[in-house]
Amino acid sequence: MSLPDATIDGRLLESARRHFLEKGFLNAQLKDICDDADVTTGALYKRYRGKEELFDALVADTLREIEESISQRAGIDLHTVSDQALAGAWVNTYDGVMEWFSFCNARRDGFVLLVRCAAGTRYGNFLHDFCSHMTEIDYQWLVEMQRRGLCRTDIDARELHVLLTAYWEAYYEPFVHDFTWEEIHRHAKIMCKLFNWKEALEIKL
Template sequence: MAVPDHSIDPRILECAKQEFLSLGYEKASLKHICEEAGVTTGALYKRYKGKDDLFAAVVSDTITALDTETKKRTDVDVHAMSDQQLTGAWDMNAGMRQWFQFLYGLKEGFTLLVKCSAGSSYSNFEHEFVEKMCVGTYSYYREAYRRGLAKYDISPEEMHIILSAFWQTVYEPFIHDFDWTKLKIHCATVNRLFDWYGMLGIPNTDTLP
Protein backbone atom coordinates (compact mmCIF):
# COMPACT_ATOMS: atom_id res chain seq x y z
CA MET A 1 0.00 0.00 0.00
CA ALA A 2 1.34 3.42 -0.99
CA VAL A 3 2.17 5.74 1.90
CA PRO A 4 0.52 9.18 1.55
CA ASP A 5 3.04 11.94 0.89
CA HIS A 6 2.45 14.60 3.56
CA SER A 7 5.67 16.46 2.81
CA ILE A 8 3.86 18.74 0.35
CA ASP A 9 1.11 19.73 2.80
CA PRO A 10 3.03 22.66 4.40
CA ARG A 11 3.93 24.00 0.93
CA ILE A 12 0.32 23.96 -0.17
CA LEU A 13 -0.85 25.75 3.00
CA GLU A 14 1.91 28.37 2.86
CA CYS A 15 1.33 29.14 -0.82
CA ALA A 16 -2.42 29.25 -0.23
CA LYS A 17 -1.96 31.64 2.68
CA GLN A 18 0.13 34.02 0.59
CA GLU A 19 -2.34 33.82 -2.32
CA PHE A 20 -5.29 34.60 -0.04
CA LEU A 21 -3.43 37.46 1.65
CA SER A 22 -2.44 38.94 -1.70
CA LEU A 23 -5.71 38.59 -3.60
CA GLY A 24 -8.42 37.74 -1.09
CA TYR A 25 -10.51 34.58 -1.12
CA GLU A 26 -12.68 35.41 -4.11
CA LYS A 27 -9.83 36.24 -6.51
CA ALA A 28 -7.44 33.55 -5.29
CA SER A 29 -6.68 30.84 -7.85
CA LEU A 30 -6.26 27.20 -6.90
CA LYS A 31 -4.33 26.70 -10.14
CA HIS A 32 -1.84 29.40 -9.18
CA ILE A 33 -1.54 28.02 -5.65
CA CYS A 34 -0.68 24.62 -7.08
CA GLU A 35 1.87 26.14 -9.44
CA GLU A 36 3.55 28.02 -6.60
CA ALA A 37 3.56 24.93 -4.39
CA GLY A 38 4.84 22.73 -7.22
CA VAL A 39 1.98 20.25 -6.95
CA THR A 40 -0.78 19.07 -9.25
CA THR A 41 -4.38 20.14 -8.83
CA GLY A 42 -5.15 16.48 -8.28
CA ALA A 43 -2.83 16.41 -5.26
CA LEU A 44 -4.60 19.44 -3.84
CA TYR A 45 -8.06 17.97 -4.34
CA LYS A 46 -6.98 14.76 -2.60
CA ARG A 47 -6.46 16.91 0.49
CA TYR A 48 -9.13 19.59 0.22
CA LYS A 49 -12.63 19.57 -1.22
CA GLY A 50 -12.14 22.97 -2.82
CA LYS A 51 -11.10 26.55 -2.20
CA ASP A 52 -13.31 27.03 0.85
CA ASP A 53 -11.97 23.89 2.49
CA LEU A 54 -8.41 25.06 1.77
CA PHE A 55 -9.09 28.51 3.24
CA ALA A 56 -10.53 26.86 6.36
CA ALA A 57 -7.36 24.79 6.71
CA VAL A 58 -5.17 27.89 6.41
CA VAL A 59 -7.02 29.74 9.20
CA SER A 60 -7.65 26.66 11.35
CA ASP A 61 -4.88 27.35 13.89
CA THR A 62 -5.96 30.99 14.19
CA ILE A 63 -9.58 30.01 14.81
CA THR A 64 -8.51 27.52 17.48
CA ALA A 65 -6.33 30.13 19.21
CA LEU A 66 -9.15 32.71 19.10
CA ASP A 67 -11.71 30.24 20.48
CA THR A 68 -9.36 29.25 23.31
CA GLU A 69 -8.62 32.86 24.25
CA THR A 70 -12.27 33.90 24.00
CA LYS A 71 -13.36 31.01 26.21
CA LYS A 72 -10.67 31.89 28.78
CA ARG A 73 -11.86 35.49 28.93
CA THR A 74 -15.62 34.90 28.89
CA ASP A 75 -16.16 31.53 30.61
CA VAL A 76 -15.90 33.07 34.08
CA ASP A 77 -18.16 32.85 37.13
CA VAL A 78 -18.86 36.57 37.50
CA HIS A 79 -20.88 35.97 40.68
CA ALA A 80 -17.71 34.79 42.43
CA MET A 81 -15.74 37.91 41.50
CA SER A 82 -15.07 40.69 44.00
CA ASP A 83 -16.24 44.23 43.28
CA GLN A 84 -12.63 45.17 42.59
CA GLN A 85 -12.21 42.34 40.07
CA LEU A 86 -15.53 43.09 38.41
CA THR A 87 -14.84 46.78 37.90
CA GLY A 88 -11.20 46.10 37.03
CA ALA A 89 -12.36 44.00 34.08
CA TRP A 90 -13.22 47.28 32.33
CA ASP A 91 -9.71 48.71 32.67
CA MET A 92 -8.67 49.31 29.06
CA ASN A 93 -5.05 50.17 29.79
CA ALA A 94 -4.03 46.60 30.58
CA GLY A 95 -6.68 44.63 28.72
CA MET A 96 -6.44 46.35 25.36
CA ARG A 97 -2.65 46.01 25.14
CA GLN A 98 -2.96 42.29 25.92
CA TRP A 99 -5.55 41.82 23.17
CA PHE A 100 -3.43 43.58 20.57
CA GLN A 101 -0.32 41.61 21.56
CA PHE A 102 -2.27 38.37 21.29
CA LEU A 103 -3.80 39.24 17.91
CA TYR A 104 -0.50 40.52 16.55
CA GLY A 105 0.93 37.09 17.25
CA LEU A 106 -1.78 35.76 14.92
CA LYS A 107 -1.37 38.59 12.44
CA GLU A 108 -1.52 36.73 9.12
CA GLY A 109 -4.37 34.43 10.12
CA PHE A 110 -6.35 37.23 11.75
CA THR A 111 -5.82 39.45 8.70
CA LEU A 112 -7.16 36.68 6.48
CA LEU A 113 -10.31 36.53 8.59
CA VAL A 114 -11.04 40.26 8.80
CA LYS A 115 -9.78 41.36 5.37
CA CYS A 116 -9.61 38.46 2.93
CA SER A 117 -12.50 36.10 3.77
CA ALA A 118 -15.33 37.61 1.67
CA GLY A 119 -17.00 34.82 -0.29
CA SER A 120 -15.75 32.07 2.03
CA SER A 121 -17.56 30.34 4.88
CA TYR A 122 -15.80 32.82 7.17
CA SER A 123 -17.16 35.91 5.41
CA ASN A 124 -19.27 36.75 8.49
CA PHE A 125 -16.39 36.27 10.91
CA GLU A 126 -16.36 39.84 12.26
CA HIS A 127 -20.04 39.78 13.24
CA GLU A 128 -19.85 36.27 14.68
CA PHE A 129 -16.79 37.15 16.77
CA VAL A 130 -18.61 40.15 18.24
CA GLU A 131 -21.55 37.90 19.08
CA LYS A 132 -19.25 35.55 21.01
CA MET A 133 -17.59 38.39 22.89
CA CYS A 134 -20.93 40.05 23.62
CA VAL A 135 -22.17 37.07 25.65
CA GLY A 136 -19.27 37.22 28.07
CA THR A 137 -18.99 40.99 28.16
CA TYR A 138 -22.67 41.42 28.90
CA SER A 139 -22.50 38.96 31.81
CA TYR A 140 -19.72 41.06 33.40
CA TYR A 141 -21.77 44.19 32.91
CA ARG A 142 -25.06 42.74 34.23
CA GLU A 143 -23.39 41.51 37.40
CA ALA A 144 -21.87 44.95 37.94
CA TYR A 145 -25.29 46.52 37.35
CA ARG A 146 -26.98 44.04 39.73
CA ARG A 147 -24.55 45.04 42.49
CA GLY A 148 -25.09 48.72 41.84
CA LEU A 149 -21.56 49.17 40.52
CA ALA A 150 -22.80 50.10 37.04
CA LYS A 151 -25.19 53.05 36.92
CA TYR A 152 -26.60 52.85 33.39
CA ASP A 153 -29.06 50.19 32.21
CA ILE A 154 -27.79 48.85 28.87
CA SER A 155 -29.83 46.38 26.81
CA PRO A 156 -28.24 43.36 25.06
CA GLU A 157 -28.95 45.00 21.70
CA GLU A 158 -27.25 48.23 22.73
CA MET A 159 -24.26 46.32 24.10
CA HIS A 160 -23.96 44.53 20.77
CA ILE A 161 -23.90 47.86 18.92
CA ILE A 162 -21.28 49.26 21.28
CA LEU A 163 -19.10 46.16 20.97
CA SER A 164 -19.46 46.17 17.18
CA ALA A 165 -18.02 49.68 17.13
CA PHE A 166 -15.32 48.72 19.63
CA TRP A 167 -14.14 45.63 17.75
CA GLN A 168 -14.09 47.49 14.46
CA THR A 169 -11.32 49.62 15.95
CA VAL A 170 -9.47 46.35 16.58
CA TYR A 171 -10.03 44.92 13.09
CA GLU A 172 -9.05 48.03 11.15
CA PRO A 173 -5.31 48.17 11.96
CA PHE A 174 -4.97 44.59 10.71
CA ILE A 175 -6.90 45.45 7.57
CA HIS A 176 -4.46 48.32 7.04
CA ASP A 177 -1.38 46.23 7.88
CA PHE A 178 -0.15 48.18 10.91
CA ASP A 179 3.21 47.12 12.28
CA TRP A 180 3.68 46.78 16.06
CA THR A 181 4.86 50.39 16.50
CA LYS A 182 1.74 51.78 14.83
CA LEU A 183 -0.43 49.27 16.68
CA LYS A 184 0.82 50.43 20.09
CA ILE A 185 -0.05 54.02 19.20
CA HIS A 186 -3.46 52.93 17.94
CA CYS A 187 -4.02 50.98 21.16
CA ALA A 188 -3.58 54.17 23.19
CA THR A 189 -6.03 55.96 20.89
CA VAL A 190 -8.66 53.25 21.35
CA ASN A 191 -8.18 53.46 25.12
CA ARG A 192 -9.00 57.17 25.02
CA LEU A 193 -11.95 56.67 22.70
CA PHE A 194 -13.66 53.94 24.71
CA ASP A 195 -14.10 55.07 28.29
CA TRP A 196 -16.02 52.04 29.56
CA TYR A 197 -16.18 53.39 33.11
CA GLY A 198 -17.91 56.54 31.93
CA MET A 199 -20.01 54.73 29.31
CA LEU A 200 -21.52 52.25 31.76
CA GLY A 201 -21.36 54.40 34.88
CA ILE A 202 -18.86 52.09 36.61
CA PRO A 203 -16.49 53.64 39.16
CA ASN A 204 -12.82 53.47 38.34
CA THR A 205 -10.99 50.83 40.39
CA ASP A 206 -8.93 53.60 42.01
CA THR A 207 -12.07 54.97 43.68
CA LEU A 208 -13.02 51.71 45.39
CA PRO A 209 -12.00 51.03 49.02
Protein backbone atom coordinates in the same frame (compact mmCIF):
# COMPACT_ATOMS: atom_id res chain seq x y z
CA MET B 1 8.46 2.14 -5.64
CA SER B 2 8.74 5.88 -5.00
CA LEU B 3 7.73 7.38 -1.68
CA PRO B 4 4.95 10.01 -1.46
CA ASP B 5 6.23 13.59 -1.46
CA ALA B 6 5.80 14.70 2.16
CA THR B 7 6.39 18.35 1.25
CA ILE B 8 3.26 18.75 -0.87
CA ASP B 9 0.94 19.80 1.97
CA GLY B 10 3.36 22.43 3.21
CA ARG B 11 3.93 23.86 -0.25
CA LEU B 12 0.21 23.97 -0.98
CA LEU B 13 -0.64 25.73 2.28
CA GLU B 14 2.17 28.25 1.92
CA SER B 15 1.13 29.06 -1.64
CA ALA B 16 -2.55 29.31 -0.63
CA ARG B 17 -1.64 31.60 2.27
CA ARG B 18 0.19 33.98 -0.06
CA HIS B 19 -2.56 34.02 -2.68
CA PHE B 20 -5.42 34.45 -0.18
CA LEU B 21 -3.60 37.28 1.62
CA GLU B 22 -2.81 39.05 -1.65
CA LYS B 23 -6.08 38.54 -3.53
CA GLY B 24 -8.68 37.41 -1.00
CA PHE B 25 -10.50 34.09 -1.12
CA LEU B 26 -12.82 35.00 -4.00
CA ASN B 27 -10.11 36.19 -6.39
CA ALA B 28 -7.51 33.55 -5.61
CA GLN B 29 -7.38 30.81 -8.25
CA LEU B 30 -6.67 27.17 -7.49
CA LYS B 31 -4.59 26.82 -10.65
CA ASP B 32 -2.33 29.68 -9.57
CA ILE B 33 -2.02 28.23 -6.07
CA CYS B 34 -1.03 24.86 -7.51
CA ASP B 35 1.37 26.35 -10.06
CA ASP B 36 3.20 28.37 -7.41
CA ALA B 37 3.40 25.31 -5.17
CA ASP B 38 4.64 23.18 -8.09
CA VAL B 39 1.78 20.78 -7.40
CA THR B 40 -0.78 19.34 -9.81
CA THR B 41 -4.47 20.01 -9.26
CA GLY B 42 -4.89 16.26 -9.02
CA ALA B 43 -2.51 16.15 -6.06
CA LEU B 44 -4.42 19.00 -4.44
CA TYR B 45 -7.78 17.26 -4.78
CA LYS B 46 -6.35 14.15 -3.11
CA ARG B 47 -5.86 16.33 -0.02
CA TYR B 48 -8.48 19.07 -0.14
CA ARG B 49 -11.90 19.36 -1.76
CA GLY B 50 -11.14 22.84 -2.99
CA LYS B 51 -10.29 26.40 -2.04
CA GLU B 52 -12.50 26.52 1.03
CA GLU B 53 -10.83 23.52 2.65
CA LEU B 54 -7.46 25.15 2.03
CA PHE B 55 -8.74 28.31 3.69
CA ASP B 56 -10.17 26.27 6.58
CA ALA B 57 -6.78 24.67 7.16
CA LEU B 58 -5.03 28.04 7.23
CA VAL B 59 -7.34 29.62 9.83
CA ALA B 60 -8.06 26.54 11.97
CA ASP B 61 -5.39 27.18 14.62
CA THR B 62 -6.27 30.87 14.93
CA LEU B 63 -9.96 30.09 15.37
CA ARG B 64 -9.24 27.40 17.95
CA GLU B 65 -7.04 29.74 19.99
CA ILE B 66 -9.67 32.50 19.85
CA GLU B 67 -12.29 30.06 21.13
CA GLU B 68 -9.99 28.99 23.95
CA SER B 69 -9.48 32.62 24.96
CA ILE B 70 -13.22 33.32 24.89
CA SER B 71 -13.99 30.17 26.86
CA GLN B 72 -11.68 31.26 29.66
CA ARG B 73 -13.62 34.50 30.08
CA ALA B 74 -17.00 32.78 29.74
CA GLY B 75 -16.10 30.22 32.39
CA ILE B 76 -15.76 32.72 35.24
CA ASP B 77 -18.36 32.51 38.02
CA LEU B 78 -19.33 36.18 38.36
CA HIS B 79 -20.78 35.68 41.83
CA THR B 80 -17.24 35.06 43.06
CA VAL B 81 -15.84 38.24 41.46
CA SER B 82 -15.34 41.23 43.75
CA ASP B 83 -16.86 44.64 43.00
CA GLN B 84 -13.39 46.01 42.28
CA ALA B 85 -12.51 43.19 39.88
CA LEU B 86 -15.89 43.41 38.17
CA ALA B 87 -15.49 47.14 37.57
CA GLY B 88 -11.80 46.79 36.75
CA ALA B 89 -12.57 44.46 33.87
CA TRP B 90 -14.02 47.47 32.04
CA VAL B 91 -10.95 49.68 32.47
CA ASN B 92 -8.89 49.99 29.31
CA THR B 93 -5.22 50.09 30.24
CA TYR B 94 -2.42 50.34 27.71
CA ASP B 95 -0.99 47.02 28.88
CA GLY B 96 -4.40 45.38 28.64
CA VAL B 97 -5.02 46.67 25.12
CA MET B 98 -1.54 45.63 24.01
CA GLU B 99 -2.08 42.16 25.44
CA TRP B 100 -4.88 41.56 22.94
CA PHE B 101 -2.93 43.20 20.12
CA SER B 102 -0.02 40.87 20.94
CA PHE B 103 -2.40 37.92 20.80
CA CYS B 104 -3.59 39.04 17.36
CA ASN B 105 -0.11 39.85 16.09
CA ALA B 106 1.22 36.42 17.08
CA ARG B 107 -1.42 35.01 14.71
CA ARG B 108 -1.26 37.86 12.23
CA ASP B 109 -1.76 35.94 9.00
CA GLY B 110 -4.69 34.02 10.45
CA PHE B 111 -6.33 37.21 11.66
CA VAL B 112 -5.84 39.01 8.36
CA LEU B 113 -7.31 36.05 6.50
CA LEU B 114 -10.37 36.16 8.74
CA VAL B 115 -11.00 39.90 8.82
CA ARG B 116 -9.90 40.94 5.31
CA CYS B 117 -9.80 37.93 3.02
CA ALA B 118 -12.71 35.70 4.05
CA ALA B 119 -15.52 36.99 1.79
CA GLY B 120 -17.02 33.98 0.03
CA THR B 121 -16.20 31.58 2.85
CA ARG B 122 -18.24 30.62 5.91
CA TYR B 123 -16.12 33.12 7.84
CA GLY B 124 -17.39 36.10 5.86
CA ASN B 125 -19.24 37.40 8.95
CA PHE B 126 -16.40 36.62 11.33
CA LEU B 127 -16.30 40.01 13.02
CA HIS B 128 -20.08 40.19 13.54
CA ASP B 129 -20.17 36.64 14.87
CA PHE B 130 -17.23 37.31 17.17
CA CYS B 131 -18.83 40.50 18.50
CA SER B 132 -22.12 38.69 19.07
CA HIS B 133 -20.31 36.01 21.05
CA MET B 134 -18.38 38.58 23.10
CA THR B 135 -21.57 40.56 23.73
CA GLU B 136 -23.24 37.48 25.21
CA ILE B 137 -20.35 37.13 27.66
CA ASP B 138 -19.75 40.80 28.44
CA TYR B 139 -23.45 41.46 28.89
CA GLN B 140 -23.43 39.05 31.81
CA TRP B 141 -20.64 41.11 33.36
CA LEU B 142 -22.66 44.27 32.76
CA VAL B 143 -25.83 42.77 34.23
CA GLU B 144 -23.92 41.71 37.33
CA MET B 145 -22.58 45.25 37.75
CA GLN B 146 -26.08 46.63 37.28
CA ARG B 147 -27.45 44.16 39.84
CA ARG B 148 -24.92 45.39 42.38
CA GLY B 149 -25.70 49.04 41.64
CA LEU B 150 -22.21 49.70 40.30
CA CYS B 151 -23.15 51.32 36.97
CA ARG B 152 -25.95 52.75 34.86
CA THR B 153 -28.84 50.39 34.14
CA ASP B 154 -30.24 51.67 30.83
CA ILE B 155 -27.83 49.85 28.47
CA ASP B 156 -29.29 46.62 27.12
CA ALA B 157 -27.71 43.77 25.15
CA ARG B 158 -28.56 45.32 21.79
CA GLU B 159 -26.86 48.61 22.56
CA LEU B 160 -23.89 46.85 24.12
CA HIS B 161 -23.48 44.87 20.89
CA VAL B 162 -23.27 48.14 18.92
CA LEU B 163 -20.69 49.56 21.34
CA LEU B 164 -18.61 46.40 21.41
CA THR B 165 -18.66 46.17 17.62
CA ALA B 166 -17.03 49.60 17.45
CA TYR B 167 -14.57 48.52 20.12
CA TRP B 168 -13.49 45.30 18.42
CA GLU B 169 -13.34 46.99 15.03
CA ALA B 170 -10.66 49.21 16.55
CA TYR B 171 -8.66 46.07 17.26
CA TYR B 172 -9.10 44.44 13.88
CA GLU B 173 -8.88 47.39 11.48
CA PRO B 174 -5.14 47.91 12.09
CA PHE B 175 -4.59 44.38 10.75
CA VAL B 176 -6.90 45.01 7.81
CA HIS B 177 -4.86 48.12 6.93
CA ASP B 178 -1.41 46.62 7.54
CA PHE B 179 -0.40 48.77 10.52
CA THR B 180 3.18 48.25 11.60
CA TRP B 181 3.84 47.14 15.17
CA GLU B 182 4.96 50.68 16.00
CA GLU B 183 1.72 52.09 14.59
CA ILE B 184 -0.26 49.59 16.65
CA HIS B 185 1.48 50.79 19.83
CA ARG B 186 0.43 54.36 19.03
CA HIS B 187 -3.10 53.25 18.13
CA ALA B 188 -3.41 51.39 21.45
CA LYS B 189 -2.78 54.60 23.39
CA ILE B 190 -5.55 56.35 21.45
CA MET B 191 -7.91 53.42 22.07
CA CYS B 192 -7.42 53.76 25.82
CA LYS B 193 -8.67 57.35 25.64
CA LEU B 194 -11.43 56.72 23.10
CA PHE B 195 -13.05 53.75 24.85
CA ASN B 196 -13.48 55.05 28.37
CA TRP B 197 -15.91 52.41 29.59
CA LYS B 198 -15.77 53.64 33.17
CA GLU B 199 -17.19 57.00 32.12
CA ALA B 200 -19.57 55.63 29.47
CA LEU B 201 -21.09 53.06 31.83
CA GLU B 202 -20.91 55.44 34.80
CA ILE B 203 -19.08 52.86 36.90
CA LYS B 204 -19.05 54.03 40.49
CA LEU B 205 -15.79 52.45 41.67
